[in-house]
Amino acid sequence: MGKQRILVIDDDETVTTLLQGILEWAGYEVRMACNAAEANRYLWEGAQPALIILDVMMPFLSGEKVAEIYRANEATRDIPILYVSGKPEAELQALVERTGAGGYLHKPFAAAKVVAAVQGLLG
Structure with a gap:
């Protein structure tokens, strides 16, 4: 069995490189994408990721809107989403509940928390 694929979508190159x-x-x-359009190319051209890590605050199309689009599409609706953001944790929790995401990472985050969150969603 190959490695599980994760798609990271964030407009901040420092964050994508760290993740x-x-x-x-x-x-x-x-696989890294700096916006939804770049992420879409990966999703529709390549193998589906096991997980999407998605920044909440991106220009042009917010993470929440991207999640709504992915949830409405049969090909992507079951891929777990893990948000990353510096927004207040109460707002992030509400966003997770509203969009059916698997959870969130609050920026700044520790490597151990990233790995634990991903393992929790992927098993």
């Missing part, structure tokens, strides 16, 4: 390093160290295959 890539943490997740690859933990044994996952990571």
